[in-house]
Amino acid sequence: MVVESLANELLLYLFEFLDGIHLFRTFHNLNSRFNHLLFIHFRAYRFDFRSIFKYEFDIICQYYLPSIFDQIISLTISDDDETPNQSEIFLSYNFTLDKFIHLQSLTLYSIQSFNQLDQLIFQCSQLPVLTYLYMIDGYNIDRKNDIQFLINNIWSLPKLYYFYLNYHSSSKIWLNKISIISLSIEKLFIENITCTLQDLSHLFKYTPSLRYLNTTIHFNFEDEQIPIVTLSSITSLKLTFESSVPVMINLFQMLPNLYSLTLKTMDIYLSGNRWKKILMKYLTKLKIFQLRMYFEFSHYKNIDEQLNKLIDTYRNSFWIEKHQWFIQCDCIPFGTYYHGILYTLPYVFDTFVFYDILKSKYTCPYENHYWSYKRVNCLQYMIYNTNTINYLNSLTIQFPNIQHLKISISFDDKFWSYIPSLHRLTTLEVILGENYTQYQLQTLLNLSPYLYSLKFFYSIDLNMSLEQIMCPSIRCLNFITKFSSNITYFNTIECNTLAYSQLGCQCEVLVIKVENRTNILDLIKTINNLRSLIFQCKDDKWNHKDISSNNDELTKWLHMCLPSTYSIIRDKNDMSIIRIWINKNENNIFLL
Template sequence: MKFEDLPNELLLDLFEHFNLIYLLHAFNSLNSRFNKLVFIHFRHYRLNFQSISKYDFEYVCEHYFPLIVDRIISLYLSDNDETPHLPELFLSYGYTLDQFIYLQSLSLYSISSINILNQIIFQCRHLRQLTHLYIIKCYFHCEEKDNLFLMNNIWNISKLIYCNLDCFHPDNNVFIASTIISESIKYLIMKNIKCDLNNLSYLLQCTPHLRQLYTTISCQLQNEELRNIFSSIISLKLIYLGSIDSMKYLFQNLKNLSYLTLETSSIYLNGYEWEMFLIDILPQIKQFRFKMNFHIKHMNNQEEEVDILLNSFSTQFWLEIRQQYVRCDWISSAIIKDATLYTLPYAFEKFSYCDTTYSKSTCPNEIDFWSYGRVQTIKYVNNRLNLVKDFISFHAQFPNIYHLNLIFLFKNNISSVYPSLNQLTTLDISLNDQFDYSQLQDLLDRSTHLYSLCLSKLTNLHMELFQARSTSIRRLELIEKNGSDSRYFDDKECVALVNSSLGRQCEVLVICVQNQKTILDLTKNIINLRTLIIRCKNDKWNKTELSSNLDELVLWLHDHLPSTCLINRDMKHPCYVQIWIDCKQ
């Protein structure tokens, strides 16, 4: 049977699983039947512009949006290295969010301008179908009035139920509560925005039907209190930075709290003290999961101190009544005092450890609870030649890793440590002089869905790097933008990159180069490149002159690259220039 012989109902079901951009490109103007299917009968469009070329985005804005704007139910706009300044380009076409009358979900990623963000959210106030809002990894400087304007506009979205605010304000990352009351918001995530108990009181007052909350509480005063009793909160995920007394005041006023996931770094309670805390303060709690970061006091008797702590969690209350076990990880070192105690199974998305991490638990069978299925992001530091022997005490398996950060020096087979990497999408590796590139190839071979490869500490670059192969990688970062090391690639190394397997299929490249002519060569010769994030050694950029009219490198690039390229300084890292290339994929 031919594809076109399939019934319309089945085709419409299949369309639901296609990337919408590819769907529109493939079937638009193919024939009248497919035109009707795509633009009339296909009712729900989900547009994700997370990794789109400038050519495709502009084509969608010019040709497809007018036909489908009233049927888009999900929209994702980003302003990161993949699609720099996309939201501004979107608004320049004259579209406003209130035109998307059936929009149910809006995701705004890495927006670096509070004005752009406020403009978009202000347009959403009267969208009657909008129930889910995600503002993720947005980083900007702003005045308190701009922040309040943003909060009020969010709380003014009449049907909003789920809201994820992952914003970062470098000047002041403290939550400013809305003065508008939202009767609809029930689920709120703002883990990177700090609240004190006073802020939290205002938040709960203006969100009276809030059932689930994930946030960071930072109490500067010893006896801060939550001013009122709040009964709507049932589930709380909390990063807590404050005193034990303030924590008691907080939980005493959340009368219907049933599910608590707690991470602390500022308090230390043993098993007996946690037991009394739960009995006296949270008698109604059904599920209690915690991670307590602390410092070991007696460096000469680390394991003995851990044993005493674990014994306090080996009581009838923990083992029989709650049927709950804990594990303690610590670093065997004469200098580092860090240790972590957590309930099992491990309940958090991130996990960090090193080659000298040791572990003990209250489990009767030491082989239990070693699958860390919730962990999606791992950072591992290894400074020894032999990796495998360091895992005698730590047998964890991580079946669902999406992001892996490795800082290591070893020559053993890493597959015994990370046997499954099928879901890995991002791999960050810090290299060194003795790095074994065959290990890198082994990682790439087993990471079949790897999209992004980031390599840092490239001081002594080996040409073996350019022999690495992967069929899935589309993004290369050859510098750590947040790091202090800057490895500038010379002409020979850039030619090797262009001619390599990874270079030929690269779509997004982050790199430092010796001179600006190399930038032209990269944009011309990497045939699939759609975004180039560049730092140039001879760039005379002055941080006091952010205007593009005074920016010599940006002006030079405008003169030497096609006028269709979008060229701007990176607002978060101004020593880098973002070039969104107008290429047809």
């Protein structure tokens, strides 16, 4: 069937399944009918500006957005490594978000500038239907006044229902600076910002309609004496808890109607009998209890006895019959100590770290259902000693939905029995050391048809490997590692090897350290598909200790050598890193 033969109503319905970028790529200027549908009749644009080429972003901002402000319902702006400095460029077009009057969802990724973040949020203050706000992977140095202004602007959004905040911040004052009451916020996710019980008590006062909360609590001595402030509206809590049992009990007393609790604890050891008493006394309405408890065994002797004694406290009728809350406990050796990880089954958390496990005990029936870790999408495989694992041989543990994998190469052959498929894998981090075998890495790549990003942690010479590694789906390469090694900066020969390898030819996003600034120009010239380059340069003369310095000789040199359409800035959080958003098209001419 020819698309043009479809009725307008059906075409408009199909448009709803496509991002705005793809709509204009596909249908703009085909004929006057499609232009009329795009600019007049379609009312539900979703623009996700992650992973876009700069020249395409500029075209959309200059020629398309001004005509469809009131037709956009979802917008994503990102300053991550794929589209560095995008938020500043977006604002440079003199857009104000208050014109997006039908905007329902706003996502802000990796916004490095607090000033730009403030501007964007402030412009949302009068939006009548904005209900979802996501601030993801941002980072800032402690700026208390800015945080207070920002958080109160968010709490002032009139219709905000769902707020997701994943922000790497040195400040601990986010929640206790709220001074505006929000009657609309019902779901709140807070990650990478730790809070205290006092902060939560303050939050509850200013967010009285809150029903779902995801947060992290760290230890604070004053928490044990604070007055109890109850919030009966919260029915679901997802909590990472690094404090004391009295503080945890105080928190439970604040939440009398809690129905669902997902809890990760650090350095807390509670038997099944102790948990039973706490839950029955303070959380009488609890029906869903999902636990991961990390602790250290009291001493390194009699581990079997300690483990059996602990597991037996979870075998009574309260756990097995009344609630069917089954648990498993893994015993992990660390030097002369033994750590334990006790968790409910089926495993419900999205991350899992595979260690050399000495022993494991469980209370659930022997059914495959309990060892299919379907919720896990991020796996770290840290097993090196293949002789220490004994329980996994008898359990068919499976991780069928892995999207992010970190693994040391070489690894043991048992790995393959735990991973039925790598068809969902998009991000791979590999640790390459003395025992590295290219065969294992290539096998991983061959079985990962949708792998997008490959990051190297290495202490070996990669030159030969880069010529031989093949994976047609990879578009992002990251070579900036935390490993200290003489093989850190790519020299001219290594840059050329990378640029002419299969990985280099298809690379769109490159994160790398180079010896010489001319290597940057060579990489941009040679890698035709490159749209973003993040780098450190060994001959950079920038004074990293004086962030206020205006004598940025290297960026000035780059501005002289590269077209004016390129965005070239220093990373605001790591001044040794320069970020280039490349604008390659037929009109760009190198000046050098």
